[in-house]
Amino acid sequence: MLAAPSNPIPQWPPFVASAPGKAILFGEHAVVYGKAAVAGSLSMRAYALVTPRTDGLMRLCLPDIDIDTTLGALPSAAAIASLAHPGDVATLLSAALLPQEGPGRTAMLTFAYLAGALLPASVRQSGLTLCVRSLVPVGAGLGSSAAFSVSLAAALLRLGGRVSAADSAEERQLVDQWAFRGEQVAHGTPSGIDNAVATHGGFLAYTRGSSPRQLGAAHPTRVVICDTRVPKSTRALVAGVRALRDQHPAAIDSIMDAIGALAEDAAQRFADPSAERLEDHLRGAVALNHALLAALGVSHPALERMRVISAAHKMPAKLTGAGGGGCALALVPQAGAASEVAAVCAELAAEGFACYPTVVGGAGIECAARVGAESVAAWVERVAGGGCEDLADAFAALSADALAELAPPVLRKLIH
Ligand SMILES: Nc1ncnc2c1ncn2[C@@H]1O[C@H](COP(=O)(O)OP(=O)(O)OP(=O)(O)O)[C@@H](O)[C@H]1O
Ligand SMILES: C[C@@](O)(CCO)CC(=O)[O-]
Incomplete structure (x- = not known):
């Protein structure tokens, strides 16, 4: 104590x-x-x-x-x-x-x-x-x-x-x-x-x-956080993944390993002094991590819609948090224009989503x-x-x- x-x-x-x-x-x-x-x-x-x-x-x-x-x-x-x-x-x-x-x-x-x-x-x-x-x-x-x-x-x-x-x-x-x-x-x-x-x-x-x-040096990263406004329960989603793992332990453990490998790799690359190289890496890894989370059953149609819209603006996205609704984050290119961020936010808002252009870190x-x-x-x-x-x-x-x-x-x- x-x-x-x-x-x-x-x-x-x-x-x-x-x-x-x-x-x-x-x-x-x-x-x-x-x-x-x-x-x-x-x-x-x-x-x-x-x-x-x-x-x-x-x-x-x-x-x-x-x-x-x-x-x-x-x-x-x-x-x-x-x-x-x-x-x-x-x-x-x-x-x-x-x-x-x-x-x-x-x-x-x-x-x-x-x-x-x-x-x-x-x-x-x-x-x-x-x-x-x-x-x-x-x-x-x-x-x-x-x-x-x-x-x-x-x-x-x-x-x-x-x-x-x-x-x-x-x-x-x-x-x-x-x-x-x-x-x-x-x-x-x-x-x-x-x-x-x-x-x-x-x-x-x-x-x-x-x-x-x-x-690492932690380059602050520009993102758009998008709240789909679909309510979710972290507790229920974590329990759902546990139930899936009880049914298919080997398969789900492989997915967990793959997600862990993406995280470990990203953690190493945060020490990279080149913000461009880090950005390049993160853009691919974010999309891959989302696909693995979707395989765990924690995506949602609203999150998939969000990803389609942001991908059209060259902003790869993934769910963030427990999923099942809730929020996604899209990576904004460091050189991206404010008008491009405004455009993606307007499209996402038209779907009824709340958008927060912000900085992580x-x-x-x-x-x-x-x-x-x-x-x-x-x-x-x-x-x-x-x-x-x-x-x-x-x-x-x-x-x-x-x-x-x-x-x-x-x-x-x-x-x-
Ligand atoms: N502004 C606030 N005022 C008072 N309580 C708050 C406030 N924000 C959060 N809380 C507390 O946190 C709880 C929300 O926890 P919940 O796990 O549902 O959401 P989250 O932390 O936003 O999501 P996640 O854990 O998936 O990141 C609320 O039920 C309340 O107890
Ligand atoms: C889904 C989860 O991994 C993240 C929720 O923000 C649960 C947790 O880590 O407690």
Whole structure:
């Protein structure tokens, strides 16, 4: 068990912990079976604003999923430590407090687990408001749950005095470990790749059970992420692949080996100083990886339609995440014109898909009580137009464009 909370911050100003979504470039599903996967962080991020209270309440304000609620007593750290699996946290809470099912239930359980384990007594007594806003679409295969868990774990660890800016290797490792437990609450048996990318940022090669490896010079890669808006369940898709493997073990294991080989090869090539050579390689490998995933039964007609459209614009694409709907990513040639990206997005939008032209390979977790020269509180008040009674309410109402201003400066340079 990880060490108990220590050295709490006695008085604290509002601060924001933010973590990115992820796109898996190679290796989804095979990673569950011990193969390598390569993933990168997105410029789309979750932002958790934490503000102090004095009434002892825990307010959880999650406007993206229509939750604004106040939790009474949290489970004790000892009760959390005694659980056989983080997902059992529901047994420590009153059923009347929780929605029966859905994103709200999962998010509240994740919060109860991490806050119960990590919040020091002083903050439990005084209370807090947590408001999470995210530009990562929920449940689309872009790691919204990991972005949520990582920003939450970092915020709570900071309140316990165990993390400050979350910028050292030690602090990041701690955030990653706790965020993984948050992911276990949400997903049962996740591989850990999503929380590793959301914590460390850049590009990572990951094999279950080993520490993630940061990759090479990591040329930031232009992509179009396309959300087919077809709902999917990661848990059900992973279970479906397992059932297929039970029926055809040798064949499915060969597919897993092939996917793993593509990921390993790509991981090596990320060290290539030539962005052109890397791009050439990735374009072929992406198409091949998608074909193998389709053989596992995790594609969907909407994903195939997306691939046809993007291929016509010379942008090879693959599903990213669990598949079964959700998202695909198309590689944009580094020399591709903005008009070509706009054209492919317009065609995809005409199919009812949501498009996000973005960059893979940006920053990981960040924790800060300042935005440039301003305090977080002053920044929220100014951007919200001033006169806010409640900082969390103002934050909840900010536009997506305003939120994007909170992205780390390095990332903002890449996006614009
Ligand atoms: N903006 C948010 N506010 C609150 N909770 C969130 C938010 N975004 C994600 N979550 C939490 O994450 C869960 C979504 O997890 P899910 O695995 O379905 O999607 P994903 O992480 O986007 O996809 P994948 O795991 O395939 O990448 C939600 O049910 C909720 O608990
Ligand atoms: C499908 C999967 O490989 C990726 C989901 O983003 C599941 C996992 O790794 O936990």
